[in-house]
Amino acid sequence: MFAPVLLLLVTLCAQGANGEETLETKRHGHVSVVIVGGTGDLARKYLWQGFFQLYANQVSSGHSFSFYGGGLTPADKANLVFFEILKAVSCAKDVSEQRCAVLKEQFLRLAQYRQLKTDEDYKDLTKHIEQKLQQEGLEEAGRLFYLSVPAFAYADIAEKVNSSCRPSSGVWLRVVLEKPFGHDLVSAQVLASQLGTSLKDDEMYRIDHYLGKQVVSKILPFRKENEKFLDPIWNKHHIERVEIVLKETLDAKGRIPFYDQYGVIRDVLQNHLTEVMTLLTMRPPKNLSSSEEALQNKLKIFAHLLPLGKHQAVVGQYQNYNKEVRNELNKTQDYLSSTPTFAAVLAHVDTAQYDGVPILLLSGKMLDERVGYARVLFKNEVFCVQSHHSVHCKPRQIIFHFGHGSLQYPAILVSKNLFKPVQTDPQWKEVTEHKDVSVLDLPLSDYYVHAPKVQKEAYAELIAHIFAGRKNNFISSENLLASWVLWTPLLDSLAVTFPRIYPGGAVNGNLLDLRVKGKGLSYSNEGVVIIKNDNRGGLSADGYQVMQGKYRSADMVSAWAEELVEKLAADIQDAAEAAVREGGVFHLAVSGGSTPVALFHKLVLDHFSFPWRDTHVWMVDERCVPLTESDSNFRSVHDHLLHHVKIPYYNIHPMPVQLHQRLCVEEDGGADLYEKELRSLVNGSSFHFVLLGVGYDGHTASLFPGGQAASQGESLVVLTESPAKPHQRMSLSLSAINRAHKVAILVMGKGKHALVTQMSRVKDDPNKYPVTAVRPKNGSLVWYLDYEALLG
Numbered sequence: 001m002f003a004p005v006l007l008l009l010v011t012l013c014a015q016g017a018n019g020e021e022t023l024e025t026k027r028h029g030h031v032s033v034v035i036v037g038g039t040g041d042l043a044r045k046y047l048w049q050g051f052f053q054l055y056a057n058q059v060s061s062g063h064s065f066s067f068y069g070g071g072l073t074p075a076d077k078a079n080l081v082f083f084e085i086l087k088a089v090s091c092a093k094d095v096s097e098q099r100c101a102v103l104k105e106q107f108l109r110l111a112q113y114r115q116l117k118t119d120e121d122y123k124d125l126t127k128h129i130e131q132k133l134q135q136e137g138l139e140e141a142g143r144l145f146y147l148s149v150p151a152f153a154y155a156d157i158a159e160k161v162n163s164s165c166r167p168s169s170g171v172w173l174r175v176v177l178e179k180p181f182g183h184d185l186v187s188a189q190v191l192a193s194q195l196g197t198s199l200k201d202d203e204m205y206r207i208d209h210y211l212g213k214q215v216v217s218k219i220l221p222f223r224k225e226n227e228k229f230l231d232p233i234w235n236k237h238h239i240e241r242v243e244i245v246l247k248e249t250l251d252a253k254g255r256i257p258f259y260d261q262y263g264v265i266r267d268v269l270q271n272h273l274t275e276v277m278t279l280l281t282m283r284p285p286k287n288l289s290s291s292e293e294a295l296q297n298k299l300k301i302f303a304h305l306l307p308l309g310k311h312q313a314v315v316g317q318y319q320n321y322n323k324e325v326r327n328e329l330n331k332t333q334d335y336l337s338s339t340p341t342f343a344a345v346l347a348h349v350d351t352a353q354y355d356g357v358p359i360l361l362l363s364g365k366m367l368d369e370r371v372g373y374a375r376v377l378f379k380n381e382v383f384c385v386q387s388h389h390s391v392h393c394k395p396r397q398i399i400f401h402f403g404h405g406s407l408q409y410p411a412i413l414v415s416k417n418l419f420k421p422v423q424t425d426p427q428w429k430e431v432t433e434h435k436d437v438s439v440l441d442l443p444l445s446d447y448y449v450h451a452p453k454v455q456k457e458a459y460a461e462l463i464a465h466i467f468a469g470r471k472n473n474f475i476s477s478e479n480l481l482a483s484w485v486l487w488t489p490l491l492d493s494l495a496v497t498f499p500r501i502y503p504g505g506a507v508n509g510n511l512l513d514l515r516v517k518g519k520g521l522s523y524s525n526e527g528v529v530i531i532k533n534d535n536r537g538g539l540s541a542d543g544y545q546v547m548q549g550k551y552r553s554a555d556m557v558s559a560w561a562e563e564l565v566e567k568l569a570a571d572i573q574d575a576a577e578a579a580v581r582e583g584g585v586f587h588l589a590v591s592g593g594s595t596p597v598a599l600f601h602k603l604v605l606d607h608f609s610f611p612w613r614d615t616h617v618w619m620v621d622e623r624c625v626p627l628t629e630s631d632s633n634f635r636s637v638h639d640h641l642l643h644h645v646k647i648p649y650y651n652i653h654p655m656p657v658q659l660h661q662r663l664c665v666e667e668d669g670g671a672d673l674y675e676k677e678l679r680s681l682v683n684g685s686s687f688h689f690v691l692l693g694v695g696y697d698g699h700t701a702s703l704f705p706g707g708q709a710a711s712q713g714e715s716l717v718v719l720t721e722s723p724a725k726p727h728q729r730m731s732l733s734l735s736a737i738n739r740a741h742k743v744a745i746l747v748m749g750k751g752k753h754a755l756v757t758q759m760s761r762v763k764d765d766p767n768k769y770p771v772t773a774v775r776p777k778n779g780s781l782v783w784y785l786d787y788e789a790l791l792g
């Protein structure tokens with residue numbers, strides 16, 4: 001066994017021109033590397049190898065190093081395992097055997113295991129580092145802590161590093177963190193703020209090892225090098241679809257305590273595949289090494305991604321998963337986990353460039369092959385009548401092949417009927433000798449193939465970046481939170497979905513095949529769901545029900561939020577289709593505010609056959625602010641609905657709150673104008689459908705308590721005063737609302753429970769609770785209350 005502690009002067013050797021070891025005299029400062037969790041799985045598989053490579057590459061640069069493996073186990077028990085792990089590191093192919101032996105021996109001498117459990121342990125580590133520096137007369141360059149531990153331990157360790165291991169000023173501190181960074185938006189925010197109390201943002205390196213993969217880190221340079229070919233075709237007119245895929249053959253055995261809490265979406269899609277998606281769709285930064293510009297461009301994509309709901313996703317679980325869960329988590333036979341091990345999700349970037357281009361993200365365990373790639377498939381304008389084998393009839397695609405699969409190595413493939421790519425990176429080469437294999441429907445010889453000259457491990461690449469202080473390939477807090485903003489609603493909506501069970505491997509057959517329809521994704525065939533309703537491991541069958549009943553003597557529909565919104569969207573579509581069938585037109589009046597946003601998204605994403613062309617959209621009420629302001633109701637309806645559907649401009653009716661460059665002045669007659677427009681376009685001034693919400697004080701539209709909602713006579717549109725800011729409003733009157741064919745009042749969220757309870761008891765009283773005066777004369781009223789609002 002090697003001596004674990006070394007207080008000798010570090011003798012740095014470099015290979016001289018004649019191949020002999022020479023003493024390196026240059027000194028660029030000492031770096032202490034600490035892997036907390038230094039005997040764990042990740043450290044064993046990748047990290048020590050990565051740091052050994054760093055050492056081997058830097059040994060001649062004048063830096064000196066010491067390496068510490070930290071863990072909770074006392075040193076006398078962990079030493080043996082620790083040095084066994086270290087002994088397994090290997091040298092690059094071009095290093096001679098003799099040199100390799102020397103490097104390994106040095107590396108082992110520079111390494112030691114330390115118990116890192118208490119504050120005292122961290123203080124002792126610092127003392128040790130400082131003594132070493134002093135005794136050996138070394139200048140310190142930096143301290144690198146790699147936290148390869150479960151995420152729940154991050155905040156505590158970061159705090160210990162901050163209070164006990166911070167180096168003196170001028171010496172860098174870098175702390176590396178591994179995913180998971182939270183399991184949803186809130187937990188990611190909490191973790192970010194906890195870490196933020198101990199570490200500065202520039203000291204944190206959040207790893208997504210996909211960003212260290214050679215092909216992934218080449219996506220932006222490739223797009224830039226080839227922009228003259230790509231610019232004209234990298235858009236919705238030419239791209240048929242994008243697929244980002246990581247298929248695996250292994251199961252989750254051995255990792256269940258982690259995996260069962262996270263599942264495939266959090267494990268792979270939220271991070272690795274999302275990063276690849278942004279690299280493919282963001283505008284490449286003008287300066288590729290500017291991490292700030294890259295981040296800003298990436299954030300723009302996040303801002304334009306259409307929200308994901310459960311109709312954009314399918315989930316599956318391999319058949320043996322639950323057995324593994326019961327074994328590893330010591331659960332009884334009737335325990336059932338609904339954690340997905342397979343997921344496919346359909347994303348869309350809602351910009352003029354990519355509008356309508358389906359982006360499929362897919363990953364799963366226990367599939368037929370191990371392969372990772374991103375494929376950009378282009379439309380083929382050529383229709384081949386007979387010559388199907390000629391080159392212009394074949395698929396036109398670019399494949400960023402991360403590894404494995406039939407090809408076995410990382411490469412970028414461009415089909416020959418697209419263009420011959422430019423490749424300027426000296427570390428890459430063109431491959432012209434092809435194996436007899438096909439990659440995604442094309443024989444390899446039909447592609448221009450470029451591959452790295454030397455294959456490098458992602459972790460080793462990222463470790464080299466951390467050492468150099470280059471931050472481009474790491475996840476910033478903003479990037480992380482933007483990703484959780486995208487994924488959290490989907491994860492919430494899937495919480496009550498049981499995954500389709502698949503047997504695993506080749507026998508999956510077509511069970512997991514997918515169908516893309518409009519903006520929705522589903523399995524392409526009806527699978528047999530093996531699981532019984534009452535056995536869903538904590539999920540009750542009620543979770544799937546839509547309940548009908550009475551509320552305030554009107555009809556009521558109640559369900560969990562997602563189902564409720566789905567039902568309301570379906571009811572609006574039914575009303576629209578019926579109105580268009582009968583009279584060729586559908587008049588819909590909608591409210592602003594946050595409650596209907598989910599409904600608007602549902603209409604946009606899942607109701608692509610909605611008759612928008614024959615629909616007129618009116619406003620129920622408006623704040624007296626310019627329509628472009630963020631608190632304008634029209635602005636919200638515009639951003640969440642109108643902007644995304646094909647509705648003729650002249651069918652859109654914002655309220656004229658701004659006339660003569662002023663807002664809601666009575667003499668300007670804005671309310672009268674809207675009323676005239678309504679009377680002239682809407683038959684009998686009766687909207688087909690009015691969508692209302694209700695405020696905490698019982699107001700609806702902009703009809704507030706005490707505002708004499710009842711005494712507005714026959715006026716259809718009125719100016720009102722709100723107790724909240726901005727005070728002035730324009731609103732449909734009760735008279736206009738009560739002429740409608742159908743009125744829906746949508747109330748959602750726990751916060752409205754007290755109101756819903758109170759209102760269930762009060763009599764109709766328009767002045768105290770204006771919403772109670774909504775009683776359509778010849779139409780119907782339905783309350784849509786989600787379970788949280790109804791039951792608290």
Ligand code: BG6
Pocket residue numbers: 246248267268372
């Ligand atoms: C990890 C996931 O981040 O990525 C694993 O936790 C997954 O579940 C792995 O297997 C895939 O990485 P690679 O590099 O093998 O494609």
